[in-house]
Amino acid sequence: MAKKQTKKQVKNKTKIKKIILKDTTAKKTVKKEKKTKKQTKISPKKSPQKKTSPKEKIEKIRKKKKAEVKTTKKPKQKEKKLVVKRETPPPKHPKPIEESPEHKKIRSEINKILDGRFLPLAILDDIISKVSEEQKLQSKLKVIISKSLAEYDKNAVDPSEACGIVGAQSIGEPGTQMTMRTFHYAGVAEINVTLGLPRLIEIVDARSIPSTPMMNIYLRDEFRLNSDLAKEVANQIEITRLNSIADIETDLTNLVIYVKPNMKTLKNKNISIKEVGEIIKKIRGIDAKIDKDSIKISLDDPSYKKLLDVNETLKDLKVKGIDGIKRIIIRNEPKEGYVIYSEGSNLEKVLQVEGVDPYRTTTNDIQAVGRTLGIEAARNMIIQEAHNTLSEQGLNVDLRHIMLVSDVMTADGTIRAIGRHGVSKEKESVLSRAAFEITVSHLLQAARRGETDKLGGVAENIIVGQPVNLGTGAVELVMKRSKKKE
Amino acid sequence: MIYTRFEKARIVGARALQISMGAPTLIKLPKDVISPIDIAMLEFKEDAIPITVKRVQN
Numbered sequence: 001m002a003k004k005q006t007k008k009q010v011k012n013k014t015k016i017k018k019i020i021l022k023d024t025t026a027k028k029t030v031k032k033e034k035k036t037k038k039q040t041k042i043s044p045k046k047s048p049q050k051k052t053s054p055k056e057k058i059e060k061i062r063k064k065k066k067a068e069v070k071t072t073k074k075p076k077q078k079e080k081k082l083v084v085k086r087e088t089p090p091p092k093h094p095k096p097i098e099e100s101p102e103h104k105k106i107r108s109e110i111n112k113i114l115d116g117r118f119l120p121l122a123i124l125d126d127i128i129s130k131v132s133e134e135q136k137l138q139s140k141l142k143v144i145i146s147k148s149l150a151e152y153d154k155n156a157v158d159p160s161e162a163c164g165i166v167g168a169q170s171i172g173e174p175g176t177q178m179t180m181r182t183f184h185y186a187g188v189a190e191i192n193v194t195l196g197l198p199r200l201i202e203i204v205d206a207r208s209i210p211s212t213p214m215m216n217i218y219l220r221d222e223f224r225l226n227s228d229l230a231k232e233v234a235n236q237i238e239i240t241r242l243n244s245i246a247d248i249e250t251d252l253t254n255l256v257i258y259v260k261p262n263m264k265t266l267k268n269k270n271i272s273i274k275e276v277g278e279i280i281k282k283i284r285g286i287d288a289k290i291d292k293d294s295i296k297i298s299l300d301d302p303s304y305k306k307l308l309d310v311n312e313t314l315k316d317l318k319v320k321g322i323d324g325i326k327r328i329i330i331r332n333e334p335k336e337g338y339v340i341y342s343e344g345s346n347l348e349k350v351l352q353v354e355g356v357d358p359y360r361t362t363t364n365d366i367q368a369v370g371r372t373l374g375i376e377a378a379r380n381m382i383i384q385e386a387h388n389t390l391s392e393q394g395l396n397v398d399l400r401h402i403m404l405v406s407d408v409m410t411a412d413g414t415i416r417a418i419g420r421h422g423v424s425k426e427k428e429s430v431l432s433r434a435a436f437e438i439t440v441s442h443l444l445q446a447a448r449r450g451e452t453d454k455l456g457g458v459a460e461n462i463i464v465g466q467p468v469n470l471g472t473g474a475v476e477l478v479m480k481r482s483k484k485k486e
Numbered sequence: 487m488i489y490t491r492f493e494k495a496r497i498v499g500a501r502a503l504q505i506s507m508g509a510p511t512l513i514k515l516p517k518d519v520i521s522p523i524d525i526a527m528l529e530f531k532e533d534a535i536p537i538t539v540k541r542v543q544n
Contacts, residue, residue, distance in 0.1 A: 158490040475496040480536040 103128050106138070113145045123148060160474035164408075167401035171386075174395035175200065191329070191343045193364075199389045203382060206409065206417035208367050213324075213345035215363040223355040224337030230330055233355040234340055235269050238328040239321035245269065246276070248314050255307050257297040259314065271320055279319055286310060322349045347372050370415050378415055382406040432459035493539045494530065501535050502526035512536075 099107070106128050127144060131137045137144065157163055179196040194202065194212045202210050217237070223229045242248070246261035261276060277290040280297065285306065289296045297314075299306050324346035333339050342350075347368040351358045363369065364385060370378035383399070383406045390397050408423060409416055416422035420437045427433050430446040430453045446453075455461055458468050467473040489497070505511060506522040512534045519525060529535050 472496045476540045478540045
């Protein structure tokens with residue numbers, strides 16, 4: 001109704017517009033402007049309107065953008081939710097440890113004193129723990145913070161320092177002293193673990209699966225003190241195949257297979273015949289009937305070959321447990337209670353098992369940590385694994401060099417390998433990539449595309465023969481203005 | 487201002503080159519000092535070198 005009226009008004013008032021435009025009643029003129037644009041293709045640009053309409057237009061555009069942003073955010077969130085599919089309801093996890101209110105007070109005071117300047121979190125945590133112990137120190141917080149800042153600045157690296165090269169050498173030199181033997185029985189749990197140089201190569205190459213994946217599964221409060229509950233969790237995790245709990249008999253004359261489970265083992269593992277039957281029914285092309293003690297399997301199309309195929313699949317059929325976990329060892333640690341060590345790793349599914357403490361369970365599969373817990377967790381995992389590998393061999397490498405490598409690997413949000421498939425592939429300079437590996441193909445591609453090399457890095461400046469933009473090469477000298485002698 | 491070790495090295499090096507090519511020295515020197523590098527280091531200690539560094543902030 002309103003639209004029709006305004007259309008009529010516009011048609012009648014096209015000549016009167018010029019008079020109205022001199023008024024500063026903003027809203028009405030803006031609406032009419034828009035509708036006339038559609039109809040008459042006139043773009044009226046007159047000065048009194050410019051003051052009011054652009055602002056309103058900008059406001060409207062901003063509101064539209066906000067609405068768009070809101071609508072586009074929701075589908076993204078939906079996509080993320082779809083990835084985690086839960087068949088069972090999520091287990092109730094223990095709450096994370098929160099900071100005590102004293103510590104929070106001290107922390108907020110420190111932040112006020114710092115006023116935007118930076119101190120690393122580890123140092124702040126140290127200060128807070130010591131100040132909360134001794135009451136005398138609380139009044140001297142300002143002095144403490146100013147002295148910590150001074151020390152931190154003293155120890156900071158000089159700008160244009162070649163920290164990449166220094167870090168590479170600091171890790172590489174002890175690497176020459178590492179053993180080449182791949183694994184030995186890691187004393188605690190008699191599980192093979194890759195150690196030494198091959199493990200370091202796996203970490204730095206960002207391999208999708210380590211050669212000896214393993215997990216340390218910690219249990220929640222009730223579960224780690226009670227051996228029966230711990231065994232139940234272990235049963236849920238460890239793979240049990242049909243082979244180990246049942247006898248599989250093939251009747252060739254009738255082309256039927258009888259599966260007779262051992263009742264004792266079924267009780268031990270807390271599995272019922274119904275569950276076994278359900279899993280067997282999922283095999284294609286067969287019909288399974290559950291009797292009291294056994295399951296009778298008959299084929300839809302009876303044939304000898306199919307019978308043998310079904311027999312083979314039945315032997316390896318997974319009845320219970322999580323894919324990827326080969327072997328499990330439960331140990332009663334002195335302070336910890338029951339801890340499960342597993343050979344094989346499947347972080348996503350183990351974290352969902354009831355009884356597992358998701359805040360402390362670890363794995364040595366870095367890509368899995370990146371997928372499940374995020375890129376920051378993966379960065380910390382790389383640092384921890386590399387540091388453990390080096391210190392296990394008795395080599396003491398400062399954490400900062402390893403932190404630099406880890407930061408370079410995870411800087412763009414994914415775990416990239418250091419090597420021609422990852423970080424080195426993504427360098428801007430043609431000459432440095434050509435100098436690294438596969439010389440001819442890099443030069444040919446660059447020539448085809450007409451690429452330019454900005455000569456910003458180390459390798460290309462060495463090739464060309466100029467001083468490198470590091471250390472003394474990054475210093476620009478200027479003559480001082482002479483001071484007037486008094 | 488406080489120079490980084492790279493800046494100090496560059497300044498002393500440039501000054502030593504100038505002295506080696508015949509530039510006049512700017513401080514009173516003890517008699518046994520002859521190497522241009524030693525002369526430049528002494529000048530740097532006494533803040534007598536007229537060369538400084540232009541720092542560009544990113």
